[in-house]
Amino acid sequence: MGSDIFEKCYNFNVVNNLKIKGFYPYFHKVESVQGPEVIVDGEKKIVVCSNNYLGLANHPKVIEASIVAMKKYGTSCTGSRFLNGTNDLHEKVERKFAKFVGKEEAILFTTGHHSNLGAISSLAGKNEVLITDKLDHASIIDGCRLSFGEMVRFRHNDMSDLERQIVRCKGKCILIVVDGVFSMEGDITNLPEIARLAKKYGVKVFVDEAHSLGVIGKNGKGTGEYFNMMDDIDVLMATASKSLASIGGFIASKAEVVDYIKHNARTMIFTASLPPACVGAIEAALDLIVAEPERRARLIKISKKMKSAFKSMGYDTGCSESPIIPLVVGSDLVAFKMWRMLFDEGVFASPVVTPAVQEGHSIIRTSYMATHSDDNLNFILEKFEKVGKQLNILV
Numbered sequence: 001m002g003s004d005i006f007e008k009c010y011n012f013n014v015v016n017n018l019k020i021k022g023f024y025p026y027f028h029k030v031e032s033v034q035g036p037e038v039i040v041d042g043e044k045k046i047v048v049c050s051n052n053y054l055g056l057a058n059h060p061k062v063i064e065a066s067i068v069a070m071k072k073y074g075t076s077c078t079g080s081r082f083l084n085g086t087n088d089l090h091e092k093v094e095r096k097f098a099k100f101v102g103k104e105e106a107i108l109f110t111t112g113h114h115s116n117l118g119a120i121s122s123l124a125g126k127n128e129v130l131i132t133d134k135l136d137h138a139s140i141i142d143g144c145r146l147s148f149g150e151m152v153r154f155r156h157n158d159m160s161d162l163e164r165q166i167v168r169c170k171g172k173c174i175l176i177v178v179d180g181v182f183s184m185e186g187d188i189t190n191l192p193e194i195a196r197l198a199k200k201y202g203v204k205v206f207v208d209e210a211h212s213l214g215v216i217g218k219n220g221k222g223t224g225e226y227f228n229m230m231d232d233i234d235v236l237m238a239t240a241s242k243s244l245a246s247i248g249g250f251i252a253s254k255a256e257v258v259d260y261i262k263h264n265a266r267t268m269i270f271t272a273s274l275p276p277a278c279v280g281a282i283e284a285a286l287d288l289i290v291a292e293p294e295r296r297a298r299l300i301k302i303s304k305k306m307k308s309a310f311k312s313m314g315y316d317t318g319c320s321e322s323p324i325i326p327l328v329v330g331s332d333l334v335a336f337k338m339w340r341m342l343f344d345e346g347v348f349a350s351p352v353v354t355p356a357v358q359e360g361h362s363i364i365r366t367s368y369m370a371t372h373s374d375d376n377l378n379f380i381l382e383k384f385e386k387v388g389k390q391l392n393i394l395v
């Protein structure tokens, strides 16, 4: 007889050990809307770990649009986009998104993760190459794993290494895949140099704008607009779960590319489509990104204030240039301890530990919303200073 496949589950002690110490930071229950202040496990906390960058997740217009869509189309489309699950609202929001980012067409997937999985895996076939940044999001890596292509990685934002990898794979069809804003580090991909190399070697560029859409660029169009290089992105991906205050994911590109992905991506064909309420919310949030640029302006102002305050306290904030500001705190244990101490002080934060980060470089990932008040921000700073000193991270 073989051994029990559940053996690893019975020996999985990490979580229990953290729970016993009171340091377990995951799956805590939020019992209110996702604003700057939430009720977690029955207590009020100031949130510093949300991706609700523009604060639209409880905007009355977004909620209303969601209700209207649900009333008209029901709670579910009960099938794949491919078959019975496409309605006119899906197509309307796809056209609106494509127009917003200046691409010929866009297609809406059920999640951002599904967009990367489906688009990347369908684009790279046998003997073709996906060149990815080492710190790309897990969904990009999953997309590469699902594809029949070869995955090659270059050192984070290291353009000499990227060129070396392109040269190594010369002669093959290549797609470079990068995050626009990196989800843990908050730094921005070097699109100007990536685009220069792409032109030099005749390869294509895919940018994941999950954390940049609505956030950077004059009109919130993301990394391409930030560098004034929208046309240098061949395939633009964005999630609807962050600035767009919903769930879902877009892939935008030339009409032929979108059409190909639409008919080949397994996560388009073999899963049910995005429910009407979520699509309605996306449409309203897209309108608000355009109509209320002051939200983005406030978000940028807040991010600069927080980064500079953390730096002057003595925190290492890495190379962040966005509303994602990581604070390097040391070992995994220190990150878990710090999470607990912040939680007890009324701050809800996110620890990021190995293997997501290098050993000894665990972080508390902080991120901001346009709707954080100055009082919220000052409270956050006061608590990070207090706890940082108690843990000897700050001297």
Ligand SMILES: Cc1ncc(COP(=O)(O)O)c(C=O)c1O
Pocket: 111, 112, 113, 114, 116, 137, 139, 179, 183, 208, 210, 211, 239, 240, 241, 242, 247, 248, 249
């Ligand atoms: C860079 C990046 N890409 C893709 C995704 C997946 O998006 P979603 O959570 O909307 O499925 C995420 C989610 O956190 C992300 O950070």
